Amino acid sequence: MTTFRPVLILALAGAQLSRGGEARLMPLMPAPWKAAAADGRLAITSGFSVAASGYTDARLESAMRRLVARVSRQTGIPISFSKATAANATLVIECGQRGPEYPTLGEDETYQLDVSAQGSTIKAVTVTGALRGMETFAQLIGPGADGFEAPAIHVDDKPRFPWRGLMLDVSRHWMPLEVVERNLDAMAAVKLNVFHWHLADDQGFRVESKRYPRLQELGSDGHFYTQDEVRRVIAYARGRGIRVVPEFDIPGHTTSWFVGYPELASAPGPYHIERSWGIFQPTMDPTREQIYTFLDGFFGEMTALFPDPYFHIGGDEVDDTQWKTSPSIQAFAREHNLPATEDLHGYFNQRVQALLKKYGKTMIGWDETLRPGLAPDTVIQSWRGQASLASAAKSGYRGILSFGYYLDHLRPASFHYAVDPLDGAGRELNGEQAARILGGEACMWSEYVSVETVDSRIWPRMAAMAERFWSPRETTDVRSMYARLEMVGRLLEWAGAQVRANQGRMLARMASGRPVEPLRFLADASESAIIDVRRSAHKYTSDIPLNRLVDVVQPESESIRRLDQAAANAASGSATPAELAELRAAFTSWAENNIRLEPVAGNALIEELKPLSKNLSTAGAIGMRALGYLKGGAEPPDGWIAQQSTTLGAMASPSAEVTLAAVRPVKALLDALAHRASSGLSR
């Protein structure tokens, strides 16, 4: 692996490869460590086939079948899987050995991919490496002048970090098996390798326990995975080179446990499944021996169910109200010299760790878990930041970063992309310490996502983080990232994720038989406001539907990002005819949109959008005039620019938990006009 040099041809050049004089953007994401374009292209036809020429087994064979089906979906070409030989297959997989039977931290994931007009080859040491290469191959395929094709290329690739994860909270909103499976497919498509399954929280206990059946019987509203289903998910993930790390968050976030087993809590019950969001008081009693007897039995069952050597015990956000108000807990604390809440928590963690060790598991926990006395192999997952992680690394602990990777915060992809596990305090680590930073994990907490919207909240932004975790540290060009992200976002649909699949019908649900188009314009011109806006706008609970415009719109609008670019180019006089046409079409459509939306009114889902809709039309009208002044060269009337800027400024605050992104390109044109006026350029 040390022979790799991060030659970022693709990443730095915006992944543009020249083919016969014509550039085609290739959606390679994460960007490979080394990629060199060559001449020619490999035709992808209904005769496409894959064969293994080296080591092969059931896992590789399944992956080859999946690749054929995927290429067929992605291209629309009917392709049947047929037993091909290495001599005649379109793609040959030369795999050296099996590698670990179950995906393993630090296993060899390297591969080389060669595509030429004559055929293609993936060389990999392990089956997992071959899986990674097959995903790269799929991303290369697109329509060319004579049909679908993959451009000739040499790729030499490996991951930067060995731990590249996605955490999914299935407690606050229940996520059925198919949600998990389709997101595992998407994870594999961008070379993620850890699925962190947040299985229990105040709002639901989601795994069947045969030993303590009241956990799921009373703590899940009937929404839980059977042990057979868990095994199915693990096998599904394993087939894609993804580890499954379960999390059972203790001692806080445990209300759902106490519905069936109130005796575990630090205060008497009864307890009910929590329906709202926040940090709640119910907490396990760390002072009673029967708690550890229970956990011993529970861990015995769950560690046997989940083969991964890492076991996540949460440990975050412990509300100490119950501890502080319990005389027996306070007495225990005094007796054992555990004066602070953190000390009690630390004591609990040591007991838990000892139990996990008995079952051969390594403990992971959130920042708060890290207290003196923990075993040196403990892994810390940090929501607090690089400083917390660096400090742990200096103490010899390994860690993964989640700070900056919270998908539920609804930040743009560029925000997450700029966060590096080794930034900040991480820069001060020496090589040995830095190696303890295993990678990162994005977190999809599910307060504000449902089965219907969760994929669109994870993807495509997650792909930008996957690049951060896989590609060289120097892969930081935001424009290249976005160009590829849009393409990968579309490809992820073929891999299985419902990135945009539900948007149309959610809008149709809102329109309720009226034309959807005006709602679509409004949605495309909008962005969901950041989570703080949502938290303060409305008292959400698990019974509140997530069926409004804010749930349809993305955290980032692709159309507006494109119009931003067009407006910037129009301002500098370098806009293409296509860009000017796009601006005119958008502004006109917006200007006409409010009046078109009016007949849709009369239902609650639309009523709240009236101010937003009016603003969009106003922005469109201003944009149209501004573009006219800018291109026509005539000057706007005195005071017009200032007046319109004020009008746009008043549209800045979110309405119905949605931000009108359409303001941005219009404002850019106004600013350009103001600049021209102040510099006297046009006079």
Place this chain on the structure above:
Amino acid sequence: MTTFRPVLILALAGAQLSRGGEARLMPLMPAPWKAAAADGRLAITSGFSVAASGYTDARLESAMRRLVARVSRQTGIPISFSKATAANATLVIECGQRGPEYPTLGEDETYQLDVSAQGSTIKAVTVTGALRGMETFAQLIGPGADGFEAPAIHVDDKPRFPWRGLMLDVSRHWMPLEVVERNLDAMAAVKLNVFHWHLADDQGFRVESKRYPRLQELGSDGHFYTQDEVRRVIAYARGRGIRVVPEFDIPGHTTSWFVGYPELASAPGPYHIERSWGIFQPTMDPTREQIYTFLDGFFGEMTALFPDPYFHIGGDEVDDTQWKTSPSIQAFAREHNLPATEDLHGYFNQRVQALLKKYGKTMIGWDETLRPGLAPDTVIQSWRGQASLASAAKSGYRGILSFGYYLDHLRPASFHYAVDPLDGAGRELNGEQAARILGGEACMWSEYVSVETVDSRIWPRMAAMAERFWSPRETTDVRSMYARLEMVGRLLEWAGAQVRANQGRMLARMASGRPVEPLRFLADASESAIIDVRRSAHKYTSDIPLNRLVDVVQPESESIRRLDQAAANAASGSATPAELAELRAAFTSWAENNIRLEPVAGNALIEELKPLSKNLSTAGAIGMRALGYLKGGAEPPDGWIAQQSTTLGAMASPSAEVTLAAVRPVKALLDALAHRASSGLSR
């Protein structure tokens, strides 16, 4: 049932019910026989529940669970299924009895539905009737001023015809299990009750035979249903009140049988799975006894697998080349006095019918099957028309109409809607004869549809035919039909059909990373040309991808239908501000569209669209000017109208197998201008 009077409140009034002074269009389709609106509305919340108060069983309980899940999907409201009692449930099902265990021709499907602000009730004689009522209930739900609701209403409903079917050809393009299942869900949603499964044809034999395994082993490319899967489909359909009628087309359309069993054919093999479309020579030899031995064994196996008493033997399009050129067949024909091909075919059918009778099955066949000597219980499915059917009915045979209901012909819904099983020669039948016309079946032949597009070809148009088969004969208002069809089309997505689900990603596949929007405008402004255009444009085979614009666009454009209406109103001076805004927004977007599409060029999927795209922009520019003249009142320059009409006329012929529907509203405006000029109205 004789107490029903077809009071077509909904159907005739465009299903508009007045609620508190405000009309909400309700997507009831098929229109009920009697529906009367009342005051008030039933709120649909996360507490929605269903309970049975009369007869209940596993089938009804499953349907109740499905309804809860469906209402949850359709509204976006989280609703858990909970055991409710009749005293507190939102919807109470009063079912009288089980009805037949397996859905049965002519079983009681009646129901009454009552909705008030306090609750709702479905009364039905049988479980199947209750299923029909639950679908009506689901269609009533939509967003109101305070959230989702169902309006107060009384519905009294029954089917007009007992046989309301959809035929799906799974031979020419393989349709996996999930395609069948999701279309069964959609069928149930519009009260269809026969799934006609076209399981074998020249291009593939799609059912596992344990007795003759080479049928699927060599005749299916590995794409067939196992017998367990068949049983699963039958159970799935039964749960939804749908019969499954299998078709094994013989003696023609049998190439796929002969790959494994060439000895069945009328000419020596070897045979290969057919890859192209048409009528082919391979035909069973009707003169050899071993054929009937084989069919006896085959029918023995298949009649046990399929519980329906009706068994379809196809019998259409027998090419007699093999028969005519076979000396032994000709000798047999002479010996048995069967001079014409039809006589031989008739002989074959009698033998087949005798075998089926042995297994307790009633034979169905296409028109050609009907020859003298067939048993009187034979059912004729007519692709030839009402005359063929009426003639059979006069001879005592029962029949179902498929003429006029071919979904693959890509005709508008209004075309199919206008076809009635009892029209034409059917009008001359007396009561007893007319009762032999059991109903109708739409046919989805699969030459030009794939897994990805088949739902969008069946739906929403199939729903209009479902109304023809269920609702009173007088339900013929096309405008009401279209208004409800658009809404039902959206609701069908929640029932499971992928009516529009794949459109976006198919366009994204074509755009290959470039903006999808210009392609979407082009698709929305286009309609797939009728099947004859497709047949002659291209030599299609099963290896040719169906991934082009023609596969994305619908046979009818909803946007253009709306613009047609807006243009007609603009022409008569009665357009609403919203309609004028829609026209302006559309024309501007079209005018700007071609230049926006240009950067997408360079791939084969886009290249063929250049003329179409250019025409759309031209049409948009003409439309914009025409609207200006019409609304501004100014006169166009001399000759302008004629010139533009010529330009539009040249756009009439299909390009890339697609028709530019956008021409229509523009032409309407030009015609209005011409009319104004000739009548001197504005001078």
